[in-house]
Amino acid sequence: MTGTQAISVQALTRDYGAVRALKGISFDVAQGEVFGFLGPNGAGKTTTIKILTGQLRPSGGTAQVLGYDVVKERQELQARIGVVFEHQNLYERLSGRDNLTFSARLYGVDHQRVDQVLDLLGLAQQAGKKVKVYSNGMKQRLLIARALLHEPDVLFLDEPTRGLDPNVARDIRTFVAELADKGVTVFLTTHYMEEADRLSDRVAILHQGNIVALDTPAALKAKHGESLEDVFIALTGNSLRGQFEE
């Protein structure tokens, strides 16, 4: 493992046919850090997460998570990371508890841990209900509960608050902040500037497959403007908001 780096990425590229989605990005994430990966739709956030979690092969470059090569050592890697996916991929016909029990069996985790994470995410009351009848916010909390079952060292969250009520989104941000306080490394993608600003120790701004800025939110704002929005416009000439309304 390279020092205290939880994630280390060197000149990473990914092509989808003729489309180059990642154009050679490099960055490091320290252990215990909350790393915000900010960018508009199509910037390459999900592609990056898929490579770092061993779901997708990079076209070029290398990456290590917890010192494991994401291509060659993905089994060891996957035992120690948690992933909250962009889509709410749950077994809708199963109850919340049964979803977690199934994952617990896959990870070889004790069944008591299922009740622990249900409590942790405030789902204990609803655990017996089918996921089909859950609200989006409950599903999102269940996804986080599932990702935390095996007490991962690094948690990947792909736009965890997208499409949620402001209240629910706020709860989830609070929860992520608490996790970070407990020393879990968090890799969070988002297209909400305030979210990146509030939660992240450092932020990378991704634009069309390139990292155009990487620093603490405070340093970025000091250099380019009052908000991360100003930073984004200064660096890309585009409005971040405009890109989402297409």
Next chain:
Amino acid sequence: MRKHSLATDIRIVQAIATNDIWDVVRNKNALMVVVMALLVVVFYRALPLLYADATNMSVRIYDAGDSSLVAMLENSSTVDAYIGYASLEAMKARVADDDTPELGLVIPEDFDLLLDAGTPPALTAYTQHWVSDRDVSKIRERMEGELAALLGIAVDVDVTGDRIDALPTSHGLGATVAMSLAYVTIVIGTTLPPNLMLEERKARTLDALLVSPATPAHIALGKAICGLFYVLVGAAVTFAASYAVVTHWELALMTTIAAGIFSVSLGLLLGALLESRQQMQLWTWVVLAPLLISVVFVLMEELMPPVLVSVFRWVPTNLVLNLARAAFAGTITAADWAWQLLALLAAGAATMIAVVWAIRRSDR
């Protein structure tokens, strides 16, 4: 799979298989596959029963002499009599070919003489091996009543002797049940696993599985075990509906398992290669149609070109059909089943190799 301990592999595969086995019960698409296959089995089993009671009793007569009883039975309006068999064996073989209970009646050479003397002998009669004791006595009583009415004197019918065993080539109930077995194993095995895989893809739960300690091989094996479980359920229903036809249970069991391995492998292959429901519906039928149609070819072999029949014999569904027919026959030798079982297992192994290739190819 390589980096886990065997205990871990088993735990993961078991978790996936159990999850899927329960999911089939809750999942409309998958449940339909199983229920439709079972309905066909029940239908084919019930069909002979439906017309059995509605028609006259069938009697096949082997007349060793030249008895006047033959003409009387032929003219009877309550019995369908069939005559003209060159030997007792020819008559028995014909009875074995029928899928409803039948009586094969033997009239001894001296029957008319003894009848005239007022001491008619008991008539020996045969029926298929799978006819229940209750049905045997029903048929016997009916026949005795018929004879008493025709001859004006009581004549005993003796069905206590040997039953007529089927041959591996017989067409009777055994062939119908064998066809049901071939159908139920191939349909459930090839359609259930791809349905389950497609479901995981659509719900994107497959992504979650793939970042867990489960590998593509674990996932495929889990789905295969679930598919095999329902193939066995289908076979169990088939055998439960017709357990009396089975004469060689060990061969019936080996056939079922080999059929399950082949068809589930084929299902996994479809599941690994196909990505949408439309694609799957199309390809399932492209694959299933020849497998099912060739069964009809072999069952109607008398009407088909012999070259085609000898080729179609080696189509996996026909291997299942003929292995099951052997399992339902009387005395059989290894020549009746060994090569066919080997061929079926080889087809399963070859398909499994294709599955491993397809999974490797689709792995990221």
